[in-house]
Amino acid sequence: MKQRLTIAVLGLGTVGGGVPALLEKHREKISQVTGMEVVLAKALVKDKTEEKPVQLAKEFGFELTENFEDIINDKEIQIVAELIGGIEPARTFIKRSLESGKHVITANKDLIAQFGPELVQIAKQQKCDLYYEASVAGGIPILRTISNSLVADSIEKIYGIVNGTTNFMLTKMLLEKCSYEEALSEAQSLGFAESDPTNDVDGIDAAYKMVILTQFSFGMNISVEDIDKVGIRGLKAEDIEVAQQLGYVIKLLGSAEMTDGSVSAEVGPVLVPKYHPLASVQNEMNGVFVNSSGVGESMYYGPGAGEKPTATSVMSDLITIAKNIRMETTGHQFNLFNQETKLTPAESIFSKYYVAVEVPDQQGMLLKITRLMTEAGVSFDQILQQQSDGKNARVVIITHEISKAQMEQVKCSFEASEEIKLKSSYRVL
Numbered sequence: 001m002k003q004r005l006t007i008a009v010l011g012l013g014t015v016g017g018g019v020p021a022l023l024e025k026h027r028e029k030i031s032q033v034t035g036m037e038v039v040l041a042k043a044l045v046k047d048k049t050e051e052k053p054v055q056l057a058k059e060f061g062f063e064l065t066e067n068f069e070d071i072i073n074d075k076e077i078q079i080v081a082e083l084i085g086g087i088e089p090a091r092t093f094i095k096r097s098l099e100s101g102k103h104v105i106t107a108n109k110d111l112i113a114q115f116g117p118e119l120v121q122i123a124k125q126q127k128c129d130l131y132y133e134a135s136v137a138g139g140i141p142i143l144r145t146i147s148n149s150l151v152a153d154s155i156e157k158i159y160g161i162v163n164g165t166t167n168f169m170l171t172k173m174l175l176e177k178c179s180y181e182e183a184l185s186e187a188q189s190l191g192f193a194e195s196d197p198t199n200d201v202d203g204i205d206a207a208y209k210m211v212i213l214t215q216f217s218f219g220m221n222i223s224v225e226d227i228d229k230v231g232i233r234g235l236k237a238e239d240i241e242v243a244q245q246l247g248y249v250i251k252l253l254g255s256a257e258m259t260d261g262s263v264s265a266e267v268g269p270v271l272v273p274k275y276h277p278l279a280s281v282q283n284e285m286n287g288v289f290v291n292s293s294g295v296g297e298s299m300y301y302g303p304g305a306g307e308k309p310t311a312t313s314v315m316s317d318l319i320t321i322a323k324n325i326r327m328e329t330t331g332h333q334f335n336l337f338n339q340e341t342k343l344t345p346a347e348s349i350f351s352k353y354y355v356a357v358e359v360p361d362q363q364g365m366l367l368k369i370t371r372l373m374t375e376a377g378v379s380f381d382q383i384l385q386q387q388s389d390g391k392n393a394r395v396v397i398i399t400h401e402i403s404k405a406q407m408e409q410v411k412c413s414f415e416a417s418e419e420i421k422l423k424s425s426y427r428v429l
């Protein structure tokens with residue numbers, strides 16, 4: 001008879017609700033691979049009379065509880081999968097699970113990005129496993145790839161589409177001409193968005209993921225405050241259109257880059273050339289692009305959100321822990337790469353930029369724009385006077401590669417100018 005491995009799930013929402021069916025469907029394969037019979041014994045829910053939990057519990061034969069103590073006090077439960085989301089009570093539940101010697105799986109990027117080191121420390125002390133593959137890029141096994149396959153490589157830059165909701169929205173808005181509200185509401189009903197979608201649309205969810213990717217790629221612990229983040233709320237239809245005319249697609253990208261031993265990370269709308277593989281990543285799909293000295297360029301593509309893909313990632317953590325339990329090798333951190341954290345100054349972060357300004361439709365305005373940009377040492381790659389309503393003209397510029405500090409100087413001088421109004425500025429890939 002095979003050893004029994006008993007688990008519990010906290011939360012039966014989009015992700016948690018997908019776990020019981022996967023466990024059932026792949027029972028035989030999981031048993032062969034892990035040498036164990038994995039059994040879901042209990043699920044913590046807010047209301048155990050609700051239709052979804054009742055139906056799942058009946059179909060897959062597990063117990064429902066509204067009391068976390070029922071899980072923590074159950075000595076048979078060896079693994080707890082936290083799929084509630086947010087900081088509290090998820091943080092307390094994970095801490096208490098680890099402190100009582102239970103291994104933990106979570107999909108919670110908010111928590112790992114902000115309290116990861118604290119939780120990892122407790123897991124280490126307790127010789128417990130703590131895995132969180134689903135926290136970054138949903139169904140793409142990106143964390144496992146970096147922490148296993150790319151160890152003997154040196155990542156220089158990691159960037160891409162790491163939020164499914166906003167990519168879904170941008171796709172719907174561009175291709176189906178949906179409104180922002182319609183696109184968001186559809187992403188919510190499909191289970192892609194966070195329970196409060198502010199984090200999705202304001203780039204905060206992507207920033208959490210970049211904190212985690214920075215830990216895995218560069219061994220550095222940056223905080224979410226170190227990341228400049230801009231979401232898609234302020235994105236204007238005219239920017240999307242003019243970007244198209246210039247040969248670009250606007251995508252919400254997260255990026256982290258190593259420059260001379262220090263790291264910089266950003267989240268924001270970026271003009272991606274139409275020929276770049278990231279430009280064709282549509283809907284809730286994610287794409288993570290890695291530049292590294294060994295492999296060179298590689299891209300990891302797949303669904304970034306949704307029940308089945310994300311629950312499959314949770315299951316991959318479960319299989320890893322089951323194998324570790326059998327081999328008695330639990331207690332090793334998911335990411336063991338660690339080096340001193342240094343942040344790159346704005347003077348050393350380089351990019352091309354898209355800048356859109358509005359000026360009175362008068363002679364000499366282009367000259368004024370040019371003068372202010374030249375003062376900051378900025379030269380143009382492309383310039384386009386896009387439209388005029390008789391009174392005002394819209395001028396769009398793509399700069400040559402400049403530093404973030406130079407871009408800040410240009411923004412300040414435009415702000416100080418009475419005639420030039422800065423409308424948008426985005427990085428160009």
Ligand SMILES: NC(=O)C1=CN([C@@H]2O[C@H](COP(=O)(O)OP(=O)(O)OC[C@H]3O[C@@H](n4cnc5c(N)ncnc54)[C@H](OP(=O)(O)O)[C@@H]3O)[C@@H](O)[C@H]2O)C=CC1
Nearest residue numbers: 011012013014015044045046083084085107108305306310
């Ligand atoms: N959805 C996705 O595609 C992805 C999600 N994630 C992450 O996975 C986690 C779960 O997300 P998701 O499934 O979408 O979220 P949902 O909101 O769909 O699910 C969370 C569930 O937890 C329940 N819950 C809340 N508080 C408690 C509590 N105190 N005790 C028991 N249950 C509770 C909620 O109940 P109620 O609804 O009644 O509040 C809900 O059923 C989050 O960390 C999210 O960031 C990661 C990758 C992709």
Ligand SMILES: N[C@@H](CC=O)C(=O)O
Nearest residue numbers: 163164165192193194
């Ligand atoms: N809300 C998130 C879910 C996955 O992390 C997203 O849309 O990417």
Ligand code: NA
Nearest residue numbers: 133136137140
């Ligand atoms: Na993942």
